[in-house]
Amino acid sequence: MTKATSANAPAAGAPETDAQDTAQAGLVTPVMRALKLLRYVADGGSTANLSDVGRRIGVNRVTVMRLVETLQYEGVLEPLPHGGHRLGLGFLTLAASALAGEDHLATARRVLTRVTSETGLSSYLTVLDGAQVRYLLCETPALPLVSNIRAGSRVTAHLTAPGRSLLAHLGTERRRALLGPEPLAAATAQSARTYAALDAQLARDREAGCAWSQDGFEAGIDACAAAVLDAHGRPLAALSVAGPRALVGTDSVTRERTARVVKSGAVDLAVLLADAPAFLAAAERA
Known part of the structure; x- marks a missing residue:
């Protein structure tokens, strides 16, 4: 200073x-x-x-x-x-x-709009729904659509960056109860098929504070996600960005900047969505 x-x-x-x-x-x-x-x-x-x-x-x-x-x-x-x-x-x-005068999802969308503006990437808000993640909101830049993920899409949780960011904050027994027996479902050759591989991946995600996916679910699409945690460290939702690798970038400086924006947005959402029951009720209606 x-x-x-x-x-x-x-x-x-x-x-x-x-x-x-x-x-x-x-x-x-x-x-x-x-x-x-x-x-x-x-x-x-x-x-x-x-x-x-x-x-x-x-x-x-x-x-x-x-x-x-x-x-x-x-x-x-x-x-x-x-x-x-x-x-x-x-x-x-x-x-x-x-805040009382705003719908929780409308408030969350403001954060997504900012994240998309700062990164130039599509941004998403997801929640855990059993063994899947459900995409509640999507904000896209003024670019040709490159992903098949839309608001309302459901994907097996451990196959996506936002799903991994949420699973990383659950206990081992809870994860196993949600995902079922091995071998785990796979989308690409990078997908974890065993709990040993998944647990190691989630440990790295927790340490980094965000989860990165490279061709992890859709070919040519990279993603970064961070969990939105409540006051007790429990995952409420996940904020993620995704886009073609050429746009996401491969250099460490660009990726660190993207991760910083995503993690900052997740912190803001944690404050805005602090009223968990009301947020989850809004999510159920979405």
């Missing part, structure tokens, strides 16, 4: 924060600073040391102090007994009111 040069001066990293903000025509810099502070607090950051907060979000200490005072006055932040702040009831009720 860069250090502030003085209490009233912008942080040394200002070229990528305040200076950059003001260069964006039409953007309101104080609002952007307030949102940076709110994201910092929402992610668990402490406001006990305002100088440290300023260094972390690229805003000078005096501005941070004024932001905290203003947001606290408006009920968006509230002080903690032993120092620092948390999101206030004013913010939480505003967010709750906004």
Whole structure:
């Protein structure tokens, strides 16, 4: 992190924060600073040391102090007994009111739209349905359709990247109960036919935080998926992207960027779909 040069001066990293903000025509810099502070607090950051907060979000200490005072006055932040702040009831009720007025799947689609925009790939929301995954939502870029997967499609779970990302967060006995006896179903030569092979594959998926598939279900189609987990680490759904290898890319930098977007989208969906019963009820109606 860069250090502030003085209490009233912008942080040394200002070229990528305040200076950059003001260069964006039409953007309101104080609002952007307030949102940076709110994201910092929402992610668990402490406001006990305002100088440290300023260094972390690229805003000078005096501005941070004024932001905290203003947001606290408006009920968006509230002080903690032993120092620092948390999101206030004013913010939480505003967010709750906004979510209450939206259908869970409509809210989820907004995340898929963003993921497709950032990756240029088709994005999908799936849920586990017995031994299969069911595709609830699909967002596609303005490209010729390359996959046979549509909203409503059902595929044996362990044959797809989203299915593997969900199975990776189930216990061994649950997986076996769902998938049945060996040999396991296969779609390509890469498909795991034994539980030993599948368990090893799922262990790698868990470690990576996402599941990659190369020609795993459809020839020429690569996919990346991450599980959407509830507060107890149980899989609610999976977010995935898929596309032809030429578009997905084969270099590590491109794939890491794609995986980062997918994992970030899964985290956002975990927050938006936190009301699991309502989400699952919406999924049943889809």
